[in-house]
Amino acid sequence: MATTARAHAAAGRPTDRVEALLTALRSRLVLDRVDGALDSGADIEVLADRMVAALPSGKHEADALLGPFYDTPTLAAWRGVTRQALSKATAKRDLIGLKIGDGSLVFPSFQFGVTGTPLPNLRQVLALIDPDRIDPWGSALWLNTPADAFGGTTAAEALRDGRDEQVLAAARRAAHAWAADA
Secondary structure, X not given: OHHHHXXXXXXXXXXXXXXXXXXXXXXXXXXXXXXXXXXOOOOHHHHHHHHHHOOOOOOOOOOOOOOOEEEHHHHHHHHOOOHHHHHHHXXXXXXXXXXXXXXXXXXXXXXXXXXXXXXXXXXXXXXXXXXXXXXXXXXXXXXXXXXXXXXXXXXXHHHXXXXXXXXXXXXXXXXXXXXXXX
């Protein structure tokens, strides 16, 4: 089924992408964690709302590089937190929030695991690569760009895989290189 979902998604039409998502959901619901979840009296409409809340927001011009993105209301609903909690997490650098043209924040989806958990050690990595908080967009690009240092994956994927020391070392190297160029 996964191959069919990918084939539909590759076609690119919105209806194909929706069908691909539904196919992927059906396979997971049948094969994975549905046992008991739907039989326990759960409100199907609430479950559907939570699933939709987990989807990143609509198109943004930086989607090709960093996206998709969550907007603040969508991310707050998915994670079950307030806007203020997201603002605090961004200020502490536990999340990457990026300002867009209208002044609102968007949150690149690559920084979250499937349960909404942010990347481990993000605060430490951001402190190394952008200590003065000058370029959050650049930080997001650094985290989401495939690199040889991570075996062709991204720093974000390496953090998710538990390769924290590898990412921290690469962040230190990048920071030193950038400081030398300044």
